[in-house]
Amino acid sequence: MHASASPPPGPAQDLTLDPLVPLRETFGFSGFRGRQAEVVERVLAGQSTLAVMPTGAGKSLTYQLPAIMREGTCVVISPLIALMHDQLRSARANGIRAATLTSADADWRETQDAFRAGALDLLYVAPERASQPAFQALLESAPIALFAIDEAHCVSEWGHDFRPDYRALRPLLERFGDVPRLALTATADAHTRADILAQLGIPESGLIIAGFDRPNIRYAIRPRESLMRQLTQLLEDEPGPGIIYAPTRKKVEELAQRLSSQTGRNVLSYHAGLPPDERADNQAAFVGSEDTVIVATVAFGMGIDKPDVRFVAHAGIPKSIEAYYQETGRAGRDGDPSQAIMLWGAEDFARARQRLFEMDEGRRQGESQRLDALAALVETAGCRRAVLLRHFGENPPETCGNCDNCLDPPDVIDATELARKLLSAVYRTGQSYGFGHIQKVLTGADDERVRQRGHDQLSVFGIVERDEAPLLRPLTRALQARGHLLPTDHGGLALGGDARAVLVGEQIIAMARPPARKTGSRRGQANATPNPVGDPLFDALRSLRRDLARAAKVPPYVIFHDAVLREFTEARPMDLAQMADIQGVGRKKLDAYGDAFLRVIAQY
Numbered sequence: 001m002h003a004s005a006s007p008p009p010g011p012a013q014d015l016t017l018d019p020l021v022p023l024r025e026t027f028g029f030s031g032f033r034g035r036q037a038e039v040v041e042r043v044l045a046g047q048s049t050l051a052v053m054p055t056g057a058g059k060s061l062t063y064q065l066p067a068i069m070r071e072g073t074c075v076v077i078s079p080l081i082a083l084m085h086d087q088l089r090s091a092r093a094n095g096i097r098a099a100t101l102t103s104a105d106a107d108w109r110e111t112q113d114a115f116r117a118g119a120l121d122l123l124y125v126a127p128e129r130a131s132q133p134a135f136q137a138l139l140e141s142a143p144i145a146l147f148a149i150d151e152a153h154c155v156s157e158w159g160h161d162f163r164p165d166y167r168a169l170r171p172l173l174e175r176f177g178d179v180p181r182l183a184l185t186a187t188a189d190a191h192t193r194a195d196i197l198a199q200l201g202i203p204e205s206g207l208i209i210a211g212f213d214r215p216n217i218r219y220a221i222r223p224r225e226s227l228m229r230q231l232t233q234l235l236e237d238e239p240g241p242g243i244i245y246a247p248t249r250k251k252v253e254e255l256a257q258r259l260s261s262q263t264g265r266n267v268l269s270y271h272a273g274l275p276p277d278e279r280a281d282n283q284a285a286f287v288g289s290e291d292t293v294i295v296a297t298v299a300f301g302m303g304i305d306k307p308d309v310r311f312v313a314h315a316g317i318p319k320s321i322e323a324y325y326q327e328t329g330r331a332g333r334d335g336d337p338s339q340a341i342m343l344w345g346a347e348d349f350a351r352a353r354q355r356l357f358e359m360d361e362g363r364r365q366g367e368s369q370r371l372d373a374l375a376a377l378v379e380t381a382g383c384r385r386a387v388l389l390r391h392f393g394e395n396p397p398e399t400c401g402n403c404d405n406c407l408d409p410p411d412v413i414d415a416t417e418l419a420r421k422l423l424s425a426v427y428r429t430g431q432s433y434g435f436g437h438i439q440k441v442l443t444g445a446d447d448e449r450v451r452q453r454g455h456d457q458l459s460v461f462g463i464v465e466r467d468e469a470p471l472l473r474p475l476t477r478a479l480q481a482r483g484h485l486l487p488t489d490h491g492g493l494a495l496g497g498d499a500r501a502v503l504v505g506e507q508i509i510a511m512a513r514p515p516a517r518k519t520g521s522r523r524g525q526a527n528a529t530p531n532p533v534g535d536p537l538f539d540a541l542r543s544l545r546r547d548l549a550r551a552a553k554v555p556p557y558v559i560f561h562d563a564v565l566r567e568f569t570e571a572r573p574m575d576l577a578q579m580a581d582i583q584g585v586g587r588k589k590l591d592a593y594g595d596a597f598l599r600v601i602a603q604y
Contacts, residue, residue: 019044022068023061026094028586033058035210039182040065043146048181048202050152052193053210055186055329056307060087063148063182064096067121072143076124078150079163082283084124086305091122093558095588098122101129116141127154127165130172144179147172149200152183153322156195161187161326166199173201186212187326190393212325212392216332217340219384220404221377223477223514224343227315228258234341235263235293240310240529241286243330244295247316247348249273255315256295270296288555290542298327307334307557310529313341317348320370321377321391334561336529344378346480350487353496375481381405381412381512410512415475416502418468419484419509422475423499425460426485429453431494435476438493443469474514531562537604538569544600548593559593560584572601 019040023029032040039051039062053059067074078084084100091098097120099111114120115138129135149155155166173181183200197204224230231244244259246252249271256269266289268282286294287306294300298318312331318324324342332338352371356364377387385400399406425438440447441455444462455461464472476493479485483497501507532538542556542565549556564584573579576594580587585594 017069019065019069022065025587026068026096027061027065028582028584028589030583035208036062038208042206042208043180043182044069046180047206048200049206049208050183050185050193050196050200050202051208051210052185052188052212054212054214055326056214056216056333056335057186057210059150059184059186060090060305062184063146064091064094064122066146066182068096070145072145073115073118073120074122074146074148075130075139075144076122076148076150077127077130077169078124079127079154079166081126083150083305084126086287088122088124089554089558090305093554093589094586096121098124100124101135102126112138118142127163127169131165131168136172136175139176144176147176147179147181149181149183152185152196152200153188153192155183155199156188156192161323170199170201186329187322189322189391212389212394213385213396214329214332215400215402216335217328217338218402218404218407219328219340219388221342221344221384222404223474224315224345227255227343228262230343231255231259231313231315232262234311234313235259235265235267238311238339239291239533241289241291241306241308242293242311242313243300243309244293244313244315245298245300245318245327246295247297249297251315252295252297259293259295266292268292268294270294270300272297272299288549290546290556298323304330305333306330306555308336308562309333309338310336311339311341313343315343317342317344317352317374317378321373321388322370324374324377325388325392334557334563336531336562342378344481346477347487349375349481349483353483353486372483375483379478379481379511381410381510405512410514412510413471413513414508415471415478415511416505416507416509418464418471418475419479419502420505421460421463422472422479423484423495423503425458426493427495427503428458428460429455432488432490432492434491434493435473438476439469439472442472471511471513475509475511478511479509529562531566532569535569537572537601538565540600540604541565541568541597544596548596560589560597568597568601572604573598574602 020031023032034053034057036058039049042049043062043066051059051062063074063076081102081104084102088098088100099114099120101108101111101123105111115123125135149169154161154163155169156162181200181202183196183202188196193207197207244255246255252269252271256267259265260267268285270279270282282294286292287304309331312328318327328340331340356368359367373391377384380387383399383406384403386396386398389396421442422438425442429438429441437449440450441458441461442464450456476485484499484502485493486496488494498507502509545556545559545565548559561584564582567582571582573582575598576590579585579594579598580590
């Protein structure tokens with residue numbers, strides 16, 4: 001670091017050092033994962049890079065490690081204060097000299113003084129501040145090691161999470177043109193990647209794609225039949241922390257209240273309409289817990305780096321496959337088995353398609369394509385993971401063995417003829433009636449309303465056989481997802497999209513036969529968390545971790561991840577030297593907590 005009167009202690013910086021040395025000493029890991037080594041190697045060589053790495057692949061390490069090896073301070077540009085503070089806690093727990101410069105920080109003078117003195121390895125700021133002249137002037141006062149741009153897809157208008165402030169970063173980067181840039185994202189298709197490279201001035205040769213697969217997440221997508229019953233079952237099956245995304249603030253509060261009372265779990269709510277103090281308290285309670293569930297709008301989560309989220313559930317469809325990938329990616333960042341469940345209804349797609357007509361014409365085509373891609377994921381009878389990964393340009397195996405369709409393959413049926421009957425009935429009844437009326441017409445029901453409107457005299461009356469009738473509702477749902485059926489203003493159904501092509505036999509409609517409803521618990525299945533809950537030593541270590549976390553005012557996972565506690569339980573180290581050999585135990589944490597954990601282990 002640069003000279004300072006009394007800089008706080010921190011890792012020595014030495015570019016001649018083998019990166020594996022600080023990797024072991026500071027972070028507690030004996031080797032890199034995935035393509036981390038390539039990214040770190042480029043950054044240490046001063047080369048600008050865009051790294052597309054799945055959530056949980058260790059993106060933050062690719063700038064934190066160079067930050068303690070290169071001369072100067074690494075400036076991290078991050079979109080949310082909560083995310084910055086979360087990463088700040090974790091960095092400091094590893095002995096890295098880090099600070100945030102945000103509107104929520106009262107110690108901004110001390111932070112600026114520490115920066116000027118060369119006493120910081122990491123400085124986290126928001127893009128709004130990074131583009132201000134005053135901040136850029138501050139950066140002139142001390143050497144910069146690296147610019148790390150987190151959540152870099154926010155820079156692209158093609159991205160699903162576009163933030164205009166990210167577009168203003170280019171002048172800052174050009175002003176410090178000799179400082180390498182590292183852009184990081186987990187979510188960017190080919191178009192978005194090209195835009196990020198152009199906007200941030202990174203050469204195409206600097207693109208590193210580590211893949212999008214999250215093999216520890218089990219994907220399941222199911223029709224929303226009884227939302228409360230389905231979510232209650234999920235909470236019974238999954239005792240760990242989880243996130244439930246709901247489409248509206250009202251739905252968030254309703255689900256949180258009902259799930260809390262019906263399951264006995266600690267279920268909290270989060271949305272932009274809550275008082276700021278309550279919102280912050282709920283977020284802190286969730287981040288610091290080992291079993292709390294939070295029901296939230298999609299505003300929640302981007303700023304959360306909680307590694308032990310065991311499930312993410314959607315109580316409706318997300319905006320796009322990109323949004324789905326990012327939101328489900330908040331599960332299982334620690335690498336342990338987790339699950340992502342989407343519960344969808346035809347009305348979700350109906351509303352989404354209706355919103356397309358309210359958009360600017362320039363955006364409509366792109367959003368329509370995104371919705372079609374999401375419908376294909378929902379409707380597929382094949383591997384969910386394969387559909388996801390192909391969307392991001394990968395060439396995955398046909399099956400993954402860890403999604404609902406691979407674990408319990410559905411029957412695929414040719415529903416073309418039944419679809420033609422259904423669409424014909426919608427058309428011949430005037431495209432203004434809802435599903436219930438159409439179903440009665442098609443099945444030849446003895447119904448006064450059908451007779452009054454003369455619909456019992458139509459050629460489509462009674463043309464659906466009894467064995468086909470149970471398929472009408474799921475088929476209607478499928479046709480709405482694909483855009484062949486659209487809602488009317490008064491709750492009816494009308495033809496849309498390529499409905500004519502189906503009617504004249506030019507398009508085949510294949511669909512998965514709806515599975516029989518299953519009951520009973522899922523606990524104990526292949527993706528159950530491997531924690532030895534009930535093991536006296538493991539439970540005692542967790543209890544100690546909670547006490548230490550409370551005293552340090554940090555979430556338990558900042559002390560040690562569950563994987564470390566499992567290793568303590570299995571290996572039962574007898575001294576600090578043996579404990580230091582365990583993955584995830586760095587020098588700072590060993591000094592701070594090693595003796596306390598050894599005392600508990602010695603009792604068993």
